[in-house]
Amino acid sequence: MRKIIFLGLASIGFLSISCKSTVASTISTPLSVTENIRPLDADISVDVSKKISGESNALYFLCFRLKGDSKYVVGVDYSTRTGFFSSVVSKAKSAAAYKAVTDSNTDVIVHPNYVVDVENYVFFKKVNVKVTGYAGKINKIYQQNNCNPCSSDWKGAVIK
Numbered sequence: 001m002r003k004i005i006f007l008g009l010a011s012i013g014f015l016s017i018s019c020k021s022t023v024a025s026t027i028s029t030p031l032s033v034t035e036n037i038r039p040l041d042a043d044i045s046v047d048v049s050k051k052i053s054g055e056s057n058a059l060y061f062l063c064f065r066l067k068g069d070s071k072y073v074v075g076v077d078y079s080t081r082t083g084f085f086s087s088v089v090s091k092a093k094s095a096a097a098y099k100a101v102t103d104s105n106t107d108v109i110v111h112p113n114y115v116v117d118v119e120n121y122v123f124f125k126k127v128n129v130k131v132t133g134y135a136g137k138i139n140k141i142y143q144q145n146n147c148n149p150c151s152s153d154w155k156g157a158v159i160k
Contacts, residue, residue: 043140046110050135054100056092060125068127069095089116092129100131109133 058068072094093114100109112133119126 041142042138043142044108044110045137045139047135047137050104051132052100052104052106052109052135053130053132054096054098054103055128055130056095056099057129058088058092058095058127060088060127061123068092069099071095071098073097073101088125088127089118089129092116092127093131096129096131100133104135106135107138108136110136 056069059066060068068091072091074094093116096114097109097112100112101107109131110133112131115130117126117128
């Protein structure tokens with residue numbers, strides 16, 4: 001009888017063990033174009049008095065999402081870690097960015113800062129991501145006809 005009680009308590013203790021990690025970081029996504037014949041320039045207005053934010057929470061059992069957001073920002077690489085669960089954190093970052101942009105009715109997040117909380121249990125993983133940044137509106141996207149260079153900070157090669 002003592003063995004059964006001991007095994008039961010040991011099982012409960014094993015299942016309740018967890019780890020938690022918190023990461024605060026900022027990611028700048030580099031834009032790279034292999035061929036730059038006529039690049040695009042954008043006129044973006046940044047409202048530094050208006051901070052925007054978004055938050056995403058997700059719960060996973062093994063690799064299956066039990067709850068979390070289903071709308072994401074696409075086209076931005078959030079992967080800073082490699083491994084089996086790196087896409088889990090990337091999806092949460094993308095969902096938080098989506099909420100920040102749609103809730104504030106802006107086009108881009110300027111200087112985004114991500115705070116990532118990950119709680120690891122034996123079979124479960126809880127991910128919480130919060131992003132903050134400044135509101136940016138795209139006024140105009142244009143393409144130069146004669147690029148020599150297109151803008152003063154353009155660092156690409158001029159193709160003749």
